[in-house]
Amino acid sequence: MSAVDIFFNTDVLWRSIPILMRGLANTVLLGLTAIILGTLAGLGVAMVRLYAPRPLQLLAIGYTDLMRAMPVLVVLILIYYALPFAGIVLSSFTAAAVALSMVFAAYAAEVMRAGIQSVPKGQFEAASALGLGFWLTMRKVVYPQAMRIVIPPHASNCVSIIKDTSLASVVAMSDLLKQATDAQALFANPTPLIGAAILYVAMLWPLVRLTGWLEHRFQRAYVR
Template identity: 40%
Template sequence: MTARLLLPLAPVIVFVLAAAPAATAELDEVVARGEFIWAADQEGGGPHVFPDPERPERLTGFEVELAALIAAELGVKPRFQQGQWDRLPLLLGRAADCVINGIELLPERRRDYHCSRPYFAYSLQLLARRDGPLDAFEKLAAPGPGGRWRVGVLTGSAAEIFMRSQADLEVDVIGYDGTIDSLEQVTSHVLDAAVMDDCIFNFYADRFAALRVVGRPFAGGLYTILTPRDTPRLSAAIDDALGRIIADGRLKSLYDRWDLAGRQQILALRDAAEIPPAGRRSLRQLAGEVLPLLLKSAGMTLLLSISAFPLAILIGLAIAIGRLHGPPILRPLLAGYVEVLRGTPLMLQLYAIFFLLPKVGLALPAIVAALAGLALNYSAYEAEIYRAGLKAVPPGQFEAALSLGMTKWQALRHVIVPQAVRLVMPPVTNDFIALFKDTSVCSVITVVELTKRYSVLALSTGRIVELAIVTALLYLAMSWPLALLSRWFEGQSEKHS
C-alpha cells in the first residue's frame, strides 16, 4: 500500500534530483568555448539591460557594455542569456557562467554564490505621485489618509528586503515581477508609492512625469556579478578584469556615457567594504520559520481555487445554455467570449485586469483581480464542456419534457441540465485540478500563493531542493483528494449510464 501511494511521487523526486546543480564551466572551458555567457532579464529594463528602442532585436544598456568589456578581458565573445530576474541565479552552472543584472550585494547572496567586487553603487529612492499626500519618507511612519501606505517593490530586490525589514513603518509592501510595474500602479492610484534603485527611476523619469522622488536617496548598496561557488578561477578572472576596467577609467567613461554619476561611483567602488556572508540556518530552525509561511500561502492557493471554480462553473453553464438555447443574436457574442478567453494566455488576462483596468478607473485589489481572471478564463473552458454535455443528452429527453407542457427553461432546469452536469463531471473535476495549479500564475499580479512563496523562500534561505520537496508535498496533499474525488465521480457516472 505504501509503495502504491509513493509511486506517483517518483516523478517529483526525479525532478527534484535533476534540479540539483549540474557540472559548471570553469575558466578554461569558457576560454575553450570562446564564449562568455552572462544572464540577465531584459524585461528588467533600463538602464541595465533593455531592447534598443531603435532596433528592438538588439540589446543595449550599461551592463551589456560591461559584459562586453569583461568578455574582451577574458579574450572571448559575450553571449546573452535571458532569464526571469528573481530566478537568474538558478541559471548559474546550467545555462550561464555568471549573472550581471543589478544584483545587489547582500549577505544571503554571499552565502550561496561567489559575488565579484562591486561594479556599481546604487541608492534606494522613494517615489510617489506629484499630487499625492506623500512628500517625505518620515510620513511612512504614520498611517496615510487611506490607512497603511501601499508600497510597491521589485520581488527579490534590495528594495523589497529593506522595506520588509522596517517593522516600524505603517507600510504594506507588495512585490512585483517587473521593475516598472510598481510605477505604473502608483500612476494609476493602486499604490501610494514605490521604492527602487535610484538609477532605474532616473532612467524612466520622463515616462512617469506624474511621479516625483520623495526625499533623498537612502540605504545604498552595491551591484555585484554572481558566479557559482565552484568556479574559483572564473570568479577570480572576473574580479581581475573588473579591477583593470575600474583602474584604467574605462568603467568611468562607460558610466559617463550612460549619465550614471561617474566620479562618485568610482570612489565608492574603490573603497567598497566587504559584506560578510549570511550564516546558513539548520533545517530545524528553518522549518519553524518557513513552514507557517508555506502553509499560509497554501491556504491562499486553496482559497483562490475554491472560490474561483464555482464562479467559472456558473458563468460557463450560463454561456453554454445561452449558446444552445438563448436568443440567436446573443449566440455569436457568446461564441466570441469563449474564443477570446480560451485563445489568450491566462497571464495576459490577469495583466489586463490588474494593470489595465485601473487606467479606466477600475482598480481591483490583487486577490479580486486574481479571482476574476481565473473565473473568467476557466468559464470559457467550462462553457465548452457544458455545451458538449448539453448536446449529449438525447433529444428525446427534451421532447418528453416539452410534451408535458414544460417551458424550454423548465425542461432545461429539471431535465436537461441535471443530466448534462452528471455527464461532464469527470472533465469538470479535471479542470478543477488544472485551475488549482494555475493559481500559481497569479503571482504575476502580486498575489503570494504557494509557488511564489516557495521561490521567494528558496532564494532567501538557499534551501532550494528541500523547500521544493516540501512545496510539492503540499500541492499533492491538496490535489490528491481532488483526484480521488474525480475518480469517485467517474465511477458514479458509469454506474448511472
C-alpha cells in the same frame, strides 16, 4: 554542504511551515472562488450559446474561443496591469480571481454545452408534452441527465485551475508559490520551494484520483 542540506533542510522547512500555510489558505480560497464563479458563469455562457438569439450566440462563441486561446497569465496581466489605465484598479486577489474565473468559465461552458446537447431531443419533447416550461424542463429533466457527462471533465478542469493559481504570484498575491519564494529569500535556502511542491501534490493528488474515479463511475453508469 550536501544537496540534502540545500534542498531538504528540515530546520528551514519547519520554520517556513507557518509562512507556507498562509499561502496555502490563500491558494485554496482563490481556487474555490474561481471554480464557483467560473462554473456559474460557464453555465450562463453555455445557455446563451445554445438558446439565445444568434447575435448573442456569436458573442458566446467568441468569448469561449478567445478565453480558451489566451494563456491564463496573459489574461491576468491584462486585468491587473492594463485595467488601471481605464480607471479600474483591482487588488491582486480580485484580479487573480477575475482572470481565473473568466478562463475557467470558457472551459466550463464548453463542457456544459456538450453535456446538455448529449440529452436526447425526445426528452425535451416529452417534457413539453407534460406541460413543463423551459426552465423547469432544464432543471428537472435536462440538467440531471447532463451531469453524468459534465462532472468528470469539469472535475478535471477544476484541478487544472487550482494549479493555475500559482500564476497569481505574478501580481504579488500571497499565494502558496509567492509565500514559498519569500521564505526562500528569507532563509537563503530553496527548501521552502520543495515544501510548497509537497503541499501542492498533497492537495491536488487526491483531486486527481477523484477525477479518475468519477470518470470510471459515470462511464459505467452510462454504459448501463
